[in-house]
Structure formats: structure tokens, C-alpha cells
Amino acid sequence: MKAFFEPKSVAVIGASANPDKLGYGLVRNLEHFHGSVYPINPHEKEILYRKVYKSVLDVEGDIDLAVIIVPAPIVAKVLRECGRKGIKAVIIISAGFSEIGNKKGEKELIDIGKKYSIRILGPNNFGTANPWIGLDTSFNFTTPDSGEIAFISQSGALWAALSEWSKGRIGFSKFASLGNMIDINFSDVIEYLNKDSKTKVIICYIEKIVDGKRFMKVCRSSKKPIIVVKAGKSSAGSKAALSHTGSLAGSYKVYDAAFKQSGIYNVSTITEAFDRALFLTSQHKKGNKTVIVTNGGGVGVLMADYCSSFGLDVVDLPNSIKKLKISSNWSKSNPMDLVGDANWNTYKKVFNVLAKNKSFYDNLIVIILQQSTIKVEKTVHEILEFRRKTGKSIVCCFMGGKVLESAGKMLNKKGIPCFFEPERCARVLS
Amino acid sequence: MKAFFEPKSVAVIGASANPDKLGYGLVRNLEHFHGSVYPINPHEKEILYRKVYKSVLDVEGDIDLAVIIVPAPIVAKVLRECGRKGIKAVIIISAGFSEIGNKKGEKELIDIGKKYSIRILGPNNFGTANPWIGLDTSFNFTTPDSGEIAFISQSGALWAALSEWSKGRIGFSKFASLGNMIDINFSDVIEYLNKDSKTKVIICYIEKIVDGKRFMKVCRSSKKPIIVVKAGKSSAGSKAALSHTGSLAGSYKVYDAAFKQSGIYNVSTITEAFDRALFLTSQHKKGNKTVIVTNGGGVGVLMADYCSSFGLDVVDLPNSIKKLKISSNWSKSNPMDLVGDANWNTYKKVFNVLAKNKSFYDNLIVIILQQSTIKVEKTVHEILEFRRKTGKSIVCCFMGGKVLESAGKMLNKKGIPCFFEPERCARVLS
Numbered sequence: 001m002k003a004f005f006e007p008k009s010v011a012v013i014g015a016s017a018n019p020d021k022l023g024y025g026l027v028r029n030l031e032h033f034h035g036s037v038y039p040i041n042p043h044e045k046e047i048l049y050r051k052v053y054k055s056v057l058d059v060e061g062d063i064d065l066a067v068i069i070v071p072a073p074i075v076a077k078v079l080r081e082c083g084r085k086g087i088k089a090v091i092i093i094s095a096g097f098s099e100i101g102n103k104k105g106e107k108e109l110i111d112i113g114k115k116y117s118i119r120i121l122g123p124n125n126f127g128t129a130n131p132w133i134g135l136d137t138s139f140n141f142t143t144p145d146s147g148e149i150a151f152i153s154q155s156g157a158l159w160a161a162l163s164e165w166s167k168g169r170i171g172f173s174k175f176a177s178l179g180n181m182i183d184i185n186f187s188d189v190i191e192y193l194n195k196d197s198k199t200k201v202i203i204c205y206i207e208k209i210v211d212g213k214r215f216m217k218v219c220r221s222s223k224k225p226i227i228v229v230k231a232g233k234s235s236a237g238s239k240a241a242l243s244h245t246g247s248l249a250g251s252y253k254v255y256d257a258a259f260k261q262s263g264i265y266n267v268s269t270i271t272e273a274f275d276r277a278l279f280l281t282s283q284h285k286k287g288n289k290t291v292i293v294t295n296g297g298g299v300g301v302l303m304a305d306y307c308s309s310f311g312l313d314v315v316d317l318p319n320s321i322k323k324l325k326i327s328s329n330w331s332k333s334n335p336m337d338l339v340g341d342a343n344w345n346t347y348k349k350v351f352n353v354l355a356k357n358k359s360f361y362d363n364l365i366v367i368i369l370q371q372s373t374i375k376v377e378k379t380v381h382e383i384l385e386f387r388r389k390t391g392k393s394i395v396c397c398f399m400g401g402k403v404l405e406s407a408g409k410m411l412n413k414k415g416i417p418c419f420f421e422p423e424r425c426a427r428v429l430s
Numbered sequence: 431m432k433a434f435f436e437p438k439s440v441a442v443i444g445a446s447a448n449p450d451k452l453g454y455g456l457v458r459n460l461e462h463f464h465g466s467v468y469p470i471n472p473h474e475k476e477i478l479y480r481k482v483y484k485s486v487l488d489v490e491g492d493i494d495l496a497v498i499i500v501p502a503p504i505v506a507k508v509l510r511e512c513g514r515k516g517i518k519a520v521i522i523i524s525a526g527f528s529e530i531g532n533k534k535g536e537k538e539l540i541d542i543g544k545k546y547s548i549r550i551l552g553p554n555n556f557g558t559a560n561p562w563i564g565l566d567t568s569f570n571f572t573t574p575d576s577g578e579i580a581f582i583s584q585s586g587a588l589w590a591a592l593s594e595w596s597k598g599r600i601g602f603s604k605f606a607s608l609g610n611m612i613d614i615n616f617s618d619v620i621e622y623l624n625k626d627s628k629t630k631v632i633i634c635y636i637e638k639i640v641d642g643k644r645f646m647k648v649c650r651s652s653k654k655p656i657i658v659v660k661a662g663k664s665s666a667g668s669k670a671a672l673s674h675t676g677s678l679a680g681s682y683k684v685y686d687a688a689f690k691q692s693g694i695y696n697v698s699t700i701t702e703a704f705d706r707a708l709f710l711t712s713q714h715k716k717g718n719k720t721v722i723v724t725n726g727g728g729v730g731v732l733m734a735d736y737c738s739s740f741g742l743d744v745v746d747l748p749n750s751i752k753k754l755k756i757s758s759n760w761s762k763s764n765p766m767d768l769v770g771d772a773n774w775n776t777y778k779k780v781f782n783v784l785a786k787n788k789s790f791y792d793n794l795i796v797i798i799l800q801q802s803t804i805k806v807e808k809t810v811h812e813i814l815e816f817r818r819k820t821g822k823s824i825v826c827c828f829m830g831g832k833v834l835e836s837a838g839k840m841l842n843k844k845g846i847p848c849f850f851e852p853e854r855c856a857r858v859l860s
């Protein structure tokens with residue numbers, strides 16, 4: 001499994017010098033790869049300043065991983081060459097197999113894989129990524145930032161969309177698209193990710209699970225949190241899944257029960273999956289008792305509502321804190337409303353008070369609304385200091401313009417989720 | 431009421447030449463106002479190249495609207511001067527009245543208002559805005575874009591945050607902050623907005639309603655959709671509201687029932703309020719039958735799930751459409767999955783087919799995921815053409831990077847909601 005994510009050398013079979021071809025994108029995306037790249041194409045000499053080989057058999061050195069992007073009818077032939085070359089890990093990007101009814105062609109690939117002991121990811125696959133070593137075996141347009149969230153997806157397009165969207169917000173440890181899953185499936189990748197030191201949380205986009213029992217066992221014994229978005233819950237969705245990946249999505253009730261038994265976070269939306277993953281990369285839930293600090297009363301009220309609706313407890317402040325003169329107009333209750341003229345120093349005072357009285361709460365929600373008096377960078381610094389000192393769970397809600405947005409992204413990168421929408425803060429702590 | 435939103439002349443009482451003072455921000459924010467501005471301050475000569483008057487009584491011309499930002503103890507005095515000058519509309523930004531227990535001071539303002547027949551907005555208010563004529567009577571940092579959504583808020587900070595966030599996404603027809611509501615309240619503003627030609631939808635952020643019966647009557651007879659976010663639903667939130675604006679938020683059940691009886695959209699989050707408002711500015715719900723068009727199968731499956739969970743019907747395609755060769759690999763079912771290599775022309779073909787077979791569906795959801803083959807601007811053009819031809823309800827889901835994001839903003843401005851998150855599309859049509 002390691003070869004799919006940490007190869008020292010990669011061959012691209014079906015590499016192309018034509019920028020309109022997907023086989024060009026694959027070579028381009030390996031530009032920053034910390035290892036050897038061997039483009040394979042009998043009709044090309046050079047692609048993107050790299051020497052092209054006619055076949056993997058012509059490459060002198062070892063090849064840890066081969067990525068195949070030739071037309072479906074030729075896949076079996078080049079896969080056999082991989083076998084003869086001794087390549088043990090192959091990603092088959094090429095489509096045109098069971099998803100369009102070509103079960104015979106797919107069976108042939110399975111047989112070749114067995115004969116040569118090749119582990120196969122795909123076919124009809126979107127590749128893998130490991131941003132930590134510049135590995136991107138997709139024809140994606142963006143390689144995302146490196147980070148601590150692993151993503152396993154039965155949809156390649158979803159990954160393409162997320163990798164653009166995630167830039168500057170969220171980093172990935174590993175990515176794997178699964179395609180038709182003739183060999184490698186969710187369980188294999190999760191097992192590998194459990195041993196991967198860069199991965200702290202695993203997100204799965206699932207249409208179907210092929211090996212229910214093993215999947216449950218692997219998840220139950222996972223030391224890392226697993227978050228699942230299951231598509232095909234409804235009968236409309238389930239029909240759509242059948243047409244998308246040939247997946248019999250199955251009764252959602254069965255999935256739901258299995259996820260519960262396996263200790264999986266089963267969420268409804270991609271947004272919620274990433275919100276929770278972000279939190280779990282560096283924090284875990286310690287309890288329900290929550291303190292809200294805000295410079296905007298209205299959003300404080302809404303946040304208290306959301307906390308209640310997600311089962312969090314907006315605790316009473318101890319009298320010793322209520323008496324403190326943090327600022328002349330503060331609410332003296334939870335939410336701690338510091339009112340509109342609060343600056344970073346007012347927030348700092350609150351954090352110091354809370355750091356000294358740690359016993360009455362588990363979580364802190366920090367709300368900052370755009371105000372001329374706020375120096376966001378300094379407040380962010382104080383938030384990080386507070387976490388260092390107390391180890392409390394922290395989530396932030398920054399509502400406003402670009403300055404708050406980039407401060408929020410910075411916090412996200414440090415594992416403190418920061419959202420525009422107050423309801424997301426309460427949900428992630430719930 | 432008109433004078434608060436469409437004045438020809440505005441006096442700023444408490445104007446300041448010091449950029450650190452809020453009275454400076456007020457004059458600055460009137461820079462683009464299509465009318466006369468009279469800064470009032472007995473100790474200043476000129477502010478931002480405008481002549482300063484010692485009192486409103488020194489201004490020769492008529493003053494339609496006065497904005498007061500002097501310290502609380504002086505408010506009564508300048509308000510009386512407004513009365514003597516014949517000003518009939520006054521916004522009192524100054525805080526320091528009932529919200530901190532100064533009921534006597536507030537009563538004095540009420541009495542002066544009555545004596546001189548002045549309509550008062552506030553005190554403890556954040557001002558009003560009418561971006562269509564450059565009117566911004568707040569010390570906000572951004573004046574939002576002009577548009578068709580009116581927003582009435584009991585929280586000024588929320589407006590400050592939203593006006594930054596909304597830039598380039600959402601336009602506003604009018605904004606009013608309500609503050610302590612000693613005179614003007616939700617009902618007054620809603621009545622005015624019903625006659626305002628620029629306003630198509632009204633959003634209210636409510637902590638408390640002071641005149642329940644009238645509010646219900648006004649809402650019931652409103653020709654424009656009213657969307658409400660009610661804060662203080664939970665007991666924690668309700669306590670917070672008390673401390674924020676002195677609002678007894680009241681039993682949420684009572685509010686909920688009253689909203690239902692008044693034909694109000696009662697939503698839980700600010701995001702949902704704006705999503706729905708965006709839709710309602712140019713569309714209305716015609717039915718549940720929904721067609722989904724996508725270039726990413728996975729998101730199509732999720733969208734079908736969300737549609738089902740929000741009560742929409744992912745209708746079967748007529749056989750006449752299933753037979754069509756829109757592209758070689760399309761799913762031939764709903765969601766209509768055009769697969770990854772679809773381009774704008776594939777979408778155009780689908781739109782043409784749907785425009786010719788209008789009877790079997792009410793809504794169209796268009797999903798576009800980042801793909802090298804997509805020319806988004808052209809696809810957006812075809813979406814607008816489709817709307818022009820069919821009048822169907824349309825919502826889009828664009829998932830990907832900057833190009834899709836700006837195309838989405840463009841669609842938002844044309845009244846076609848476009849979101850990154852598929853669940854928001856289904857919710858807005860529900």
C-alpha cells in the first residue's frame with residue numbers, strides 16, 4: 001500500500017506531450033514530486049523536459065508505482081508489462097470497464113493482477129496524492145496544500161473540486177480515489193492511513209462498501225477518527241449511485257447502524273465532514289460546558305441558541321468572574337459580551353481570567369465581528385496563547401471582511417476551526 | 431418613514447474631524463450620498479472638506495434627517511434643537527439609555543419626540559442605509575452593494591459583519607438597525623418597505639417584538655416575502671438577549687406560531703435567510719418536481735439525497751429524453767450525469783431538451799464541478815438563456831476554484847442562487 005502514497009519512482013503509462021490530453025496533465029502534476037518520474041509512450045521522445053520510454057521494460061531502475069492512462073483496450077497489455085517489470089503497485093485511471101458494462105475486460109485486469117501479485121487501484125480512478133512529497137497522480141488542476149486530513153473518495157470530481165476550494169484553508173496528508181475497486185478498497189486504504197504518521201483524521205466519501213465486515217473491523221480498530229459522508233441515502237440518491245459507479249448503495253439503515261457500531265462519525269454534508277475533521281486534527285471533545293466570548297451581542301445570542309440546539313451547555317459564570325471589571329460595559333454573564341468597542345486587550349483580559357478559572361467549562365467559542373477597534377492578528381495570538389496554556393477546546397466565529405477571513409484561515413491551519421457561520425461552531429463542538 | 435431612507439439632506443450631530451471618533455466615520459460614510467450633508471459640531475470648522483455648523487438651527491436649508499452621535503447626556507438638548515428646526519426624522523446612534531438602565535433619560539427622548547412630532551429610530555442604534563442613493567448613516571466600514579434585499583436588524587454588529595461579507599455577492603435595497611425601539615419598530619419599517627419599489631424581499635433579525643398584534647397584521651398583509659431569524663429561541667439564548675438589548679425574548683413557541691400565522695419564512699440561520707432571500711428576489715417556488723444536471727456523478731448522488739430530504743421530487747425522465755444522445759456516456763436518468771468531459775455545449779444541449787419538454791418538472795438544479803473542459807462563462811450564458819425561455823426555478827451548485835466562484839457571484843446577482851454546498855441548493859428550493 002505504501003507504494004501508492006510514498007513511492008520513490010513513478011511511471012506514467014500513456015504520458016503525452018499534447019497539453020489537451022490527460023496523459024500530459026499527469027506528467028505535469030508530478031513536476032514537484034520528490035522522486036524519479038518515467039513517462040512511457042512508444043511515440044514520444046520528450047515530455048516536459050523528461051526523457052520518454054517506450055515501455056516500462058525499457059526503464060533501467062526500479063519502478064515503485066505505475067499510473068496507467070492508455071485507452072481501455074490496451075490496459076491489459078501494459079499491465080502485463082508492469083507485472084514483468086516487477087511493479088507491485090498500479091493505478092489504472094483509464095475508464096471503460098464495469099462502469100459501462102465491460103465486466104470481461106475488468107476480469108482480465110483482476111487476473112493479471114493476481115498472476116503478478118500487483119495491487120491495483122481502479123480502474124476508472126482519479127489517482128492519489130501525497131502533498132508532503134509532491135506526489136499527485138491525477139490530472140487534477142491543483143495539488144492541495146499538505147496537512148493532516150486524509151480523504152478517500154469514490155468520486156474523483158469531488159476531489160478535483162475540493163482541492164481547488166481547500167487551497168489556503170485545509171491541508172491534506174493523503175488522498176485516494178477508489179474508482180471501480182477491483183482490488184483496493186476503503187479498508188485497505190484506512191489500514192494504511194492508520195500507520196501513516198502525517199494523517200490525523202480520515203474522511204471517506206462512500207457510495208458503497210464492498211466488504212462490510214472487514215470495513216467495520218478496520219474502522220473499529222482505527223486509532224484515528226473516521227468521518228463518513230454516505231451518498232445514496234434516499235431512493236433517488238441510491239438510484240443515482242447505481243448509474244454513477246454501478247454501486248448498489250444498499251439500505252441506508254444498514255449502513256447507519258454499521259457506522260454507529262464502528263465508532264464512525266456519520267455526517268450528512270461535505271462541509272460538516274471537513275469542519276469536524278479540522279477540529280479533530282488537533283483537538284478532541286472534552287465536555288459540553290461552553291463559554292462564549294463575543295464583541296457582538298446579537299451573534300452571541302444566536303450562538304447560545306445554536307449551542308443549546310446541539311446539546312452544549314452555555315454554563316453560568318462563577319460569581320468571582322461576574323464581579324471582574326473586564327470592561328465597563330461587558331454583560332457579566334455567558335455569552336460574555338464585551339460589546340462593540342472591545343479590542344484585542346479586552347479579549348486578552350477575558351482569556352487570562354478564563355485561564356485562571358479552568359474548572360467550570362470545557363470549551364471556548366470566540367466570536368469576533370468586524371469592528372474598527374479590533375486588531376485581529378493580536379487577538380489571534382492571544383487565542384493561540386490561551387490554547388497553549390489551558391488545552392481547552394476552542395472554536396472561533398469571525399464575521400466580517402478579508403482581514404478576518406485570512407486570520408480565520410490562519411487559525412484553521414493551526415487546528416482551531418474558524419467559521420463565518422455561528423451554527424458551524426456549535427455543531428463542531430457537539 | 432421615507433426620510434430615514436430617502437432623505438435629500440442629512441445633518442450629522444456630533445460630527446468629528448478626528449478619524450478615531452465615530453462622528454468622523456458618519457461624515458465619511460456620507461461621502462457618496464446624493465444629497466446635502468450638514469456636519470454639526472460647535473467646536474469644528476471643517477470636516478472632510480465640508481463646512482461645519484454649530485447647531486442644526488444654523489443651517490439655512492431644510493433638513494430631512496438628523497443623525498445624533500453626541501454623548502448620552504447631551505442627546506435631549508440636540509434633539510430639542512432638531513424639533514425647533516422642524517426636522518421630522520432623527521436617528522439616535524448614541525448609547526447609554528435603557529440598555530444600561532437609564533430609563534429616565536430614554537423617557538425624556540420619547541417626550542421630546544412627541545412634543546415636536548419627530549419620528550425617532552433608536553437610541554443605541556447603528557443607522558440606516560440605502561445603497562441606491564449612497565446613503566449610509568452608520569459608522570460602518572463598508573457600504574454594501576445596491577440590490578433588492580432589505581434587512582432590518584436588532585443587531586448593528588451583525589450588519590457591520592454582513593456588509594463586508596456581502597460585497598460582490600448580495601445587494602441591499604435598504605437597511606435599518608432598530609436599537610432600543612422607543613418609537614420606530616419592525617412594523618413601521620416593514621410597512622415602509624412594502625411601498626419601496628427597490629425592495630423585493632425583507633429579512634428581519636429579531637430578538638423581540640414589542641407590538642405582536644400589529645406586527646402580525648403588517649406581515650400578513652405584506653405583498654413581499656418576509657424572512658425572519660429569531661434569536662433567543664433557547665433559554666440560554668433568551669437570557670443572552672435580555673442582557674444584549676434588554677429584550678425579553680419570550681417563549682419561542684409563541685413566536686413560532688405567530689410567524690406561521692403571518693405567512694413568514696422562519697429560518698434558523700443567517701445563511702439560510704440570505705439563501706432564501708436571494709432566490710425570492712427573482713423566483714418563486716412552482717412545485718417539487720426537480721431535474722438535476724451535473725458533470726460529477728458523486729455530487730449528483732448527494733444532491734438527489736438532499737432533494738429527497740428537503741421534500742423535493744427527483745422526477746423520472748420521460749422516455750423521449752432518455753433516448754436522446756446528449757453525449758455518449760450520459761446517465762440517461764435523473765440526475766442527468768453528463769460525466770467529466772462535458773463542456774458548455776453538452777449543458778446547452780440538455781437545456782434545449784429541457785426547454786422543449788417543460789411539462790414534467792418545476793425546478794432545475796445545475797451542478798458544475800471544476801473540469802478543464804468546462805467554459806463556465808458560456809455555460810452561465812446558457813443558464814440565463816434557459817431561464818429566459820422557460821421561467822423555471824433554477825439553482826446552481828458550482829464546486830471548484832476562483833473561476834467558478836466568480837461565475838457563481840454573477841449568477842447570484844442575477845437572482846439565480848449559486849452555492850458551493852449542494853445541500854443549500856436543495857434547501858432553497860424546498
